[in-house]
Structures are given as C-alpha cells and as structure tokens.
Amino acid sequence: MKLLRYGAPGHEKPGLLDSDGRIRDLSAHLHDIDGAALHPDSLARLADIDPATLPEVDAGTRLGPCVGNIGKMMCIGLNYSDHAAESNLPIPDHPILFMKANSAIVGPNDDVELPRDSKATDWEVELGVVIGTRAKYVTRDNALDHVAGYCIVNDVSERDFQTKLTGQWTKGKSCDTFGPTGPWVVTKDEVADPQALDLWLDVNGVRRQTGNTSKMIFDVATIIEHLSRLMTLHPGDVISTGTPPGVGMGIKPEPVYLKEGDVMELGITGLGTQRQRVVQG
Template identity: 60%
Template sequence: MKLVRFGEAGQERPGLIDTNGDLRDLSAEVADIDGAALAPETLARLAALDASTLPVVNGAPRLGPCVGKVGKLVGIGLNYSDHAAEAGMDVPSEPIVFLKATTAISGPYDDVQLPAGAEKVDWEIELAFVIGTRARNVSKAEALSHVAGYTIVNDVSERAWQAERQGQWTKGKSHDTFAPMGPWLVTADEIADPHDLGMRLDVDGERRQDGSTQTLIFGIDHLVSYLSTFMTLEPGDVVTTGTPPGVGLGMKPQVFLKDGQVMRLEIDGLGVQQQTCVRQPST
C-alpha cells in the first residue's frame, strides 16, 4: 500500500493511493497515518479493504508528511561507502547516529526554508524506514519484522551549523522544513529489497546525486538492531539511513542551495518529492 496524509499543514487526513493512482480518503478507517495505524493488524485490515469503495479525493490537495505524530526522527551519517570517500572520511566501524528535531518534518512538496544567515544549506536524498512495532534489543534476524514501511526523506543540512558551530550535528539538521518526508509511505511488503533501490536528486534539473542503496555500509536490519540497543524504537519513529555521493559539501568547489532553486528527489518504488528553496528574511 501507498499511505499518505493530505490537507493543510496541521490538519492532514489519512489516505491511500489506489492502483489507478487515485487518492482515497481513509478517515473512516483510521484517525491518522501514525504509530497506531502502522501496527501489523491495522495494516492488514487496511490492505484487505476494497479501495474502490473508499471516497475519492478530488482536486490536488497538498500532501503532508506521510507519517504523523513522529516521536523520534533518527539520522545515520556517512552510511554509504562512496559518500564517505567523497567526504574524505574513513568508513565508520559503527553507525554514526544523530537526531533531527521532529519540528523539521515537512511535506514532500513544501518549500524548504533557507534560514537567515545560513549560507551552507545542502541537500541529501535518503531512504527512510518507519517502525511499526516496538523494537528494544532486537536481533538482526528479527529486525525487519519491526519495519512498517519505507519513504523518502531529504535530510537538508546547514553545514556550517553542523560542523563549525561546536557540539553535535543535530543543530545543523533541525531547522524547520529540513526534513521533507514522502510523498507516501510504502508498506514493507511492496519493497522486495530495500538494499537495491536506485536514488536520484536533481537541483534545477541538473543531476547531483545518482546512487543506490546497494552501497549502504550498514543495512536496515543492522540499523534496527543497533539502534534498539541504545533506545526503544516506537511505532511511528522514523530512521533516515544516510545519503549517497553528490552532496554540495563534496563538490569542488563546494556548492550550496540558493533562493529559488528547486530540488527533485526520487527513489525506485517510493515516488518523487520536490521542494523550492525560499530564503527567510532577517528579523
């Protein structure tokens, strides 16, 4: 299934995309696409519905982030071998973990803010997985059974704030709109192999990133197991798994986002998202 949330920001309703590409309203079935809706028994009930009997949503409503009420948004850094090489850094021996503020989450077609005073805002296409059942100290063998589905996250990053302002990466990753999510959550049963997905990002129509999850250093099963030893992963938590090469930081000379530029992101089987960069005025 392709599960979505549609409507104005803060007032999104649950929906699904049927086999014809039509948006159907799920409001009579679940309150939201959130942790409660991602339980295996609820997903099974939704999958058993005859989508043609659900109300069609006419027009072109805004698509919001495909998961609501996200409790934790966890990031993994330097998780592609070719991206580590691009950054001139050693392949990590363990996953590099950081947190993004959940207030950074935005819709897949919402504008991305370039904060006043920020000059090194960068793009990062990432495969994200969403937890469906609580994971605490789980083994790699059972890890994927805790994943409800997959989506795209643009891990937008202000590099100066991330690396030049002391402390942890979180403050370079957490500004409002720095985590566009969607367009939809694709349930895990529809993704045959999350470790074999092509991923592409363009800026103003120019290809910047063209990679594959085949070069992930730590796979989804490893990450679920690893993270669950340090924190309990709850239904609706989102983990974004790293980016392939082609970020602005790695270019020579470095290139960063400017007002009015358009990013387009696509991962095989997970759809397309697109954002326009908008410079925020000084206060």
C-alpha cells in the first residue's frame, strides 16, 4: 500500500494511492496516518479494503507529510562513503545521529524557505524508514520486523548554521520547511530490498545527486539495531538514513547552494517523487 495524508497544513486527512494513481479517502476507516495506523494489525485491516469503495480525492489536492504526529525524526549523517569523501570527512565507526525538529517537517511539494541570514542552504535526498512497532534492544536480524514502510525525505541543510554556529548539526537541519517528507509511506511488503533502491535529485533540471542504497555504510537493519540500543523507537518515528554524493557543498571548484526561485525535484525507486520551490523565508 501507499498511504498518504492530504489537505491543508494542519488539517490533513488520511488516504491511499490506488493502483491507477488516484488518491482515495480513508477518513471513514481511521483518523490519521500515524503511529497507531502503522501498527501491523491496522495495516492488515487497511489492506483488506477495496480502494474502489473509497471516495476519490481531487488530483490537485495538496499532499501533507506522509506520517502524522511524528514522534521523532532521527537522521543519519555521512552514511554513504562517497558522500563522506566529498565532504572531506572520515568514514564513521558508528552511525552519526542528529535530530531534525518536527517543526521542520512539511509536505513533499511544499515550498522550502531560505532562513534569514542563510548563505549555504543545501539539498539531500534520503531514504526514510517509518517505524511500525516498538523497538528496544533489537538485533540486526529482526530489526526490519519493526518497520512499517519507507518514504522519501529531503534533508535540507544550512551548512553555515550546521558547521559555524557552534554546537550540534541540528542547528543547520531544523529550520522551518527543512524536512519535506512523502509523498507516501510505501509499506514494506512492496519494498523487496531497502538496500537496492536508486536515489536521485535535480536542481533546476540539472542532475545533482545519483546514488543507490546499496552504497550505505550502515544498512537500514544496522541503523535500527544501533538506535534501539540508545532509545526506544516508537510507531510513527521516522529515520532519515543519509544521502548519496552530489550535495551542493561538495561541488568543485566552488560549492553551489540554493537560492530563491530554485526548484528541487527528487525521487527514489518505487517511493514516488517530490518537488519543492525555494522561497525566501
């Protein structure tokens, strides 16, 4: 299934994408696409619904973040060896973790705002992992049992805020609109191997990022195992698993960063696409 949320910001309704690419309303069956809806029992009930019996939603309706009431958004840094190289940073011994404020999370096609005083706002296409059942001290062998599905995350980053404001990376990662998420959660039964997905991102029609999740330093199962030893993962939590090479910071001879009017388009195999226009915040 492809589960989504549609409607005005703060008033999104639950829905799904049918096999013909039409949005169907799930409001009669659940309140939201949140942690409770992502539990295996709930997903099984939703899978039994014939999409043709659900009301159709106008194709032009805004899509919101594909998970509502996200408990925490955890992000993994430098998780592709070639991205670490372009950043002139060593390959980490353990997954690098930072958090993205929930106030940064927006829909997949919402505008991305340049913060005031921004000089180095960058793009990062990433595979998002959506947790479906509570995970604490899990092993790599059973880690994927706790996954509800996968989505796209654009881990937008202000590099000066990230590296020059003293402190953790979170400063450059949590600005408003810096977490486009969606367009939908693709349940794990439709993703045969999360380590075999192509990722790409264009800026103004120019291909900037190309990668494959097979190049992750720490795969999805290892990340879940590691995080679950540090904190309990709850249904509806989202893990953004790192970005392949091609970020603006790594462009030679001079970095290229986002400016007002730019358009980012990005996608992952089987998970859909995003499109964001850059505006001044």
